[in-house]
Amino acid sequence: MGSKLRVKADELQLPWLKAKGLELTLGRVVREWEEEPGPTPMPDIASLREWDKKLLRRYQPFYLPFCDLCCLCTFGKCDLSKGKRGACGIDMKGQLSRLVLLSCTIGASTHCGHARHMLEELIEKYGRDHPLDVGGESVYLEAPVIRLVTGIKPRTLGDLEDVLDYCETEIVHLLSCVHTGQEGDNLDFESKVFHAGMIDHVAMEVADIAQISAYGFPKADPEAHLVELGMGVVDRSKPVILVIGHNVPPAIGVADYLARMGLEDQVEVCGICCTAIDLTRYSRKAKIVGPLSFQLRFVRSGVADVIMVDEQCIRTDILQEAQKVNAVLITTHYKNLQGLPDRTKDPADQIVRDLVEGKLPGVAILDSEKAGEVAVRVAMEIAPRRRKMGIIPTEEKVMEEARRCTACFSCVRACPNTLPIPKALAEAAGGNLKPLSELYEPCVGCGRCEQEGICPAGIKPHTLIVGAHRLETAEEKFKMRAGRGAIQDVEIRRVGQPIVMGEIPGVVAFVGCSNFPGSWKEVARMAEEFARRKYIITTTGCSAMAIGMYRDENGQSLYETYPGVFDAGGLVNCGSCVSNPHIADAAIKIASIFAKRRLRANYEEIADYIHNRVGAVGVAWGAYSQKASSIASGFWRLGVPVIVGPHGSKYRRALLGRKEDPEAWKVIDARTGKEAYVGPVPEHLFFMAETVEEAMVAIPKLCMRASDTTKGRSIKLNHYIDLHRRLFGELPDDLHLFVRTVADIPVTMKDEVLAFLKEKGWKEFENPSPDPTLIPRLVRVKEGG
Amino acid sequence: MEPWQRAEIPGPVKAVLITKPEVVSALIKRARRPLFVVGTGTLEGRGEKLPLDHVIRIARAGGIPVVATAQTAVELRKRGFQPAARMAMVEICSRLTDPRWSLQGDGQPHDLVLMMGLGPYYMEWLMGSGLKSFAPHLRTISLNRFYQPHCSWSFPNLSEEEWYKNLERIAEELER
Ligand code: SF4
Ligand code: SF4
Numbered sequence: 026m027g028s029k030l031r032v033k034a035d036e037l038q039l040p041w042l043k044a045k046g047l048e049l050t051l052g053r054v055v056r057e058w059e060e061e062p063g064p065t066p067m068p069d070i071a072s073l074r075e076w077d078k079k080l081l082r083r084y085q086p087f088y089l090p091f092c093d094l095c096c097l098c099t100f101g102k103c104d105l106s107k108g109k110r111g112a113c114g115i116d117m118k119g120q121l122s123r124l125v126l127l128s129c130t131i132g133a134s135t136h137c138g139h140a141r142h143m144l145e146e147l148i149e150k151y152g153r154d155h156p157l158d159v160g161g162e163s164v165y166l167e168a169p170v171i172r173l174v175t176g177i178k179p180r181t182l183g184d185l186e187d188v189l190d191y192c193e194t195e196i197v198h199l200l201s202c203v204h205t206g207q208e209g210d211n212l213d214f215e216s217k218v219f220h221a222g223m224i225d226h227v228a229m230e231v232a233d234i235a236q237i238s239a240y241g242f243p244k245a246d247p248e249a250h251l252v253e254l255g256m257g258v259v260d261r262s263k264p265v266i267l268v269i270g271h272n273v274p275p276a277i278g279v280a281d282y283l284a285r286m287g288l289e290d291q292v293e294v295c296g297i298c299c300t301a302i303d304l305t306r307y308s309r310k311a312k313i314v315g316p317l318s319f320q321l322r323f324v325r326s327g328v329a330d331v332i333m334v335d336e337q338c339i340r341t342d343i344l345q346e347a348q349k350v351n352a353v354l355i356t357t358h359y360k361n362l363q364g365l366p367d368r369t370k371d372p373a374d375q376i377v378r379d380l381v382e383g384k385l386p387g388v389a390i391l392d393s394e395k396a397g398e399v400a401v402r403v404a405m406e407i408a409p410r411r412r413k414m415g416i417i418p419t420e421e422k423v424m425e426e427a428r429r430c431t432a433c434f435s436c437v438r439a440c441p442n443t444l445p446i447p448k449a450l451a452e453a454a455g456g457n458l459k460p461l462s463e464l465y466e467p468c469v470g471c472g473r474c475e476q477e478g479i480c481p482a483g484i485k486p487h488t489l490i491v492g493a494h495r496l497e498t499a500e501e502k503f504k505m506r507a508g509r510g511a512i513q514d515v516e517i518r519r520v521g522q523p524i525v526m527g528e529i530p531g532v533v534a535f536v537g538c539s540n541f542p543g544s545w546k547e548v549a550r551m552a553e554e555f556a557r558r559k560y561i562i563t564t565t566g567c568s569a570m571a572i573g574m575y576r577d578e579n580g581q582s583l584y585e586t587y588p589g590v591f592d593a594g595g596l597v598n599c600g601s602c603v604s605n606p607h608i609a610d611a612a613i614k615i616a617s618i619f620a621k622r623r624l625r626a627n628y629e630e631i632a633d634y635i636h637n638r639v640g641a642v643g644v645a646w647g648a649y650s651q652k653a654s655s656i657a658s659g660f661w662r663l664g665v666p667v668i669v670g671p672h673g674s675k676y677r678r679a680l681l682g683r684k685e686d687p688e689a690w691k692v693i694d695a696r697t698g699k700e701a702y703v704g705p706v707p708e709h710l711f712f713m714a715e716t717v718e719e720a721m722v723a724i725p726k727l728c729m730r731a732s733d734t735t736k737g738r739s740i741k742l743n744h745y746i747d748l749h750r751r752l753f754g755e756l757p758d759d760l761h762l763f764v765r766t767v768a769d770i771p772v773t774m775k776d777e778v779l780a781f782l783k784e785k786g787w788k789e790f791e792n793p794s795p796d797p798t799l800i801p802r803l804v805r806v807k808e809g810g
Numbered sequence: 811m812e813p814w815q816r817a818e819i820p821g822p823v824k825a826v827l828i829t830k831p832e833v834v835s836a837l838i839k840r841a842r843r844p845l846f847v848v849g850t851g852t853l854e855g856r857g858e859k860l861p862l863d864h865v866i867r868i869a870r871a872g873g874i875p876v877v878a879t880a881q882t883a884v885e886l887r888k889r890g891f892q893p894a895a896r897m898a899m900v901e902i903c904s905r906l907t908d909p910r911w912s913l914q915g916d917g918q919p920h921d922l923v924l925m926m927g928l929g930p931y932y933m934e935w936l937m938g939s940g941l942k943s944f945a946p947h948l949r950t951i952s953l954n955r956f957y958q959p960h961c962s963w964s965f966p967n968l969s970e971e972e973w974y975k976n977l978e979r980i981a982e983e984l985e986r
């Protein structure tokens with residue numbers, strides 16, 4: 026294990042050799058480290074199949090065919106409904122698991138491509154030997170996912186290349202499994218889904234630790250600075266550059282150019298989506314507009330003079346949208362060129378001139394530094410002329426437009442959230458803009474209601490919603506803590522025991538995109554509820570923004586009210602999408618640092634530990650992307666449950682436990698080797714909630730684990746019962762499955778719970794506190810002893 | 811019949827349209843073991859009565875046990891109606907694909923499932939398709955206002971008024 030030896034020479038002159046641009050790569054140089062490797066370094070697709078099958082026996086897939094057909098090859102279309110098979114022999118379960126694999130492979134390859142692109146750029150700039158450092162002395166155990174999966178302990182940027190070599194190989198194999206006439210068994214597809222998720226976490230970890238180390242992002246700092254967030258924080262009096270996407274180097278090119286030229290106070294840089302998050306980890310001057318659902322509304326506001334995009338989750342009609350407001354578009358990645366001419370090799374002066382003179386609507390510049398310079402210079406030159414030309418209508422215009430609505434409901438039928446647009450327009454027509462303005466929050470900004478042929482009267486509902494909300498938009502000013510990256514080892518030492526024993530009732534990770542079924546504030550309210558209850562709250566990406574775009578009863582953003590420590594009642598923003606592994610890392614580090622389990626290349630044992638002991642749950646309330654599915658899948662393989670909102674049902678399958686089946690909930694007691702029934706903990710692995718209320722009751726329930734002490738279980742039950750009673754109006758009817766002994770019952774609820782248990786014919790569990798494992802080889806007793 | 815939400819294109823196997831509500835009453839009467847799965851979509855309505863009130867009347871008249879999803883049970887109990895169980899939508903629907911599972915737990919599966927208001931339209935769409943493909947022993951009826959093509963039977967897209975009228979008719983037939 027270790028890195029390849031690479032020798033690079035721009036010009037080499039020896040008596041026997043003359044060479045230019047020479048690059049030599051010599052095999053792998055084994056660089057050992059103190060920990061002995063475990064059984065599965067760089068696992069291939071089948072290496073962890075046994076572990077996957079264990080999870081899949083507990084958590085069976087429930088498939089939800091979005092569509093009855095398959096049209097992936099020219100045999101088709103094939104009708105797979107009601108038990109039919111396609112021409113290739115695949116059935117509906119196979120097909121749906123295949124599609125889940127496709128989605129997760131797309132997600133993993135996107136992060137892996139992102140990581141590779143970033144790493145190449147950072148190596149070019151900082152060199153292969155640039156040391157990795159994600160938290161100095163406070164993070165001795167850096168890169169836990171990489172160590173766990175590959176067995177490599179990366180020390181430099183160059184070491185990460187080997188890690189990505191491995192990921193890329195696995196992704197190629199995974200994608201090939203989706204080809205017609207490969208896998209036929211749905212559970213084997215599901216095992217590959219888990220593999221894709223695991224690889225995704227490795228690739229994300231590469232991207233984030235590389236950028237933290239090279240760019241000097243906050244290093245595991247609980248007190249990372251506060252960032253300005255919201256549509257209202259952008260200073261419109263200045264030239265404005267908007268960055269959108271996920272891969273931050275071009276945006277950093279902007280920040281660096283501004284700093285170099287002393288222009289930081291003259292030009293405003295703001296962003297949407299993860300590029301914004303990562304830019305604010307780099308520059309204290311940068312601001313965040315909002316999550317990806319804010320693209321249309323902000324671009325159309327005309328505030329941005331230059332729009333610079335990199336990759337992922339960018340509207341693919343961004344060029345047309347930019348043109349509507351006379352903004353200049355700069356694309357910076359070959360993944361997303363938008364049909365624009367590639368001007369990378371041209372001098373900056375010439376590109377700036379062409380853009381300022383309006384000869385081109387935009388350009389592609391695949392060089393971050395040059396792109397940064399051009400963006401700044403163009404923004405400064407065109408801003409006075411553009412005068413923030415936007416296409417958001419005034420209140421009067423909104424009312425006038427609203428009067429033309431015939432209430433045909435066509436827009437409602439196009440709207441993913443079925444928003445009551447005609448009703449709100451009728452009010453607006455009469456002068457009351459409030460109902461229309463209230464649609465601003467549950468509107469995900471997709472623009473479907475405005476597409477050609479939707480409204481027979483030619484009304485643009487989304488635009489009118491944003492217009493009706495105009496005055497409030499200016500007041501959208503919030504604070505968000507900059508992404509801190511990793512969790513410190515000392516934090517893990519402090520919370521490891523209370524988490525494993527259940528005394529900290531759980532770690533809740535609010536992650537994922539902004540395809541929310543209602544207002545984004547629902548995510549903030551959930552985070553607030555569980556932070557108050559002293560859960561540890563972690564977050565990333567658009568969800569981290571959603572949590573910030575809310576004021577609590579003191580008028581503060583939650584990041585101002587709750588500390589950024591990884592401890593009970595903390596609110597920890599790890600960063601962007603690629604920072605998600607830090608959340609998994611925390612769980613892995615509990616197993617490694619607190620429980621002293623071997624980490625290196627020891628996936629199965631660590632996952633078994635986390636699944637049975639670490640009460641963590643992910644909530645991806647607005648998950649929409651393929652990346653979100655692979656991120657979730659990386660958590661599944663670690664045995665960590667994930668809850669999604671209603672739109673998440675379109676991922677087409679749930680992974681659900683059957684709590685009433687006692688066989689499903691047996692573990693092995695590692696102390697005795699005997700089986701022990703532990704109850705349905707955690708009950709599901711992938712669960713779609715219908716409402717926020719349902720999610721809020723599921724969260725404490727899915728945080729219960731087999732290792733909870735009686736004190737820990739009673740704390741967890743207290744939250745579960747309390748929320749169930751508050752939101753569902755009664756005691757949970759499955760309480761008897763979670764109370765193992767009388768000592769588990771929360772003291773203040775004792776009489777009531779005992780009466781309920783009696784009615785259910787409850788008996789104390791035979792072995793209420795085993796040393797739980799699902800892996801026979803981890804039993805510590807010798808045979809006969 | 812077009813589905814309610816644009817782009818949710820169904821088929822080839824699609825729900826039979828309920829043109830006469832009496833058909834639903836007859837199906838319920840004939841069913842050995844019907845079940846009514848009811849979600850939070852039944853809590854939204856404009857008139858004095860909510861869709862949920864119709865659920866209660868039909869369930870009572872047909873003697874059909876109700877499984878309530880999310881917080882629907884709270885509203886049912888407020889109206890003096892005790893649901894047989896509270897479960898999440900995916901929890902009940904996944905169990906319904908098991909031909910040995912029933913609410914009663916006696917190994918005799920349900921043969922008819924009525925659904926109403928299972929979250930947003932698309933969520934019920936997905937539950938219907940899950941049952942269509944993986945619960946061949948079941949027939950499903952959507953009593954929603956909008957066409958749900960993955961069920962065995964569904965109303966076409968209706969106005970609220972027509973919808974309520976249909977629901978009342980079903981209840982009346984069962985009460986006779
Ligand atoms: S991949 Fe199989 S099911 Fe899909 S179209 Fe081809 S033959 Fe039909
Ligand atoms: S832009 Fe908003 S209102 Fe329009 S369809 Fe999308 S979510 Fe609905």
Ligand code: SF4
Nearest residue numbers: 430431433434436480
């Ligand atoms: S599509 Fe146009 S006319 Fe029809 S309800 Fe919507 S806004 Fe009104």
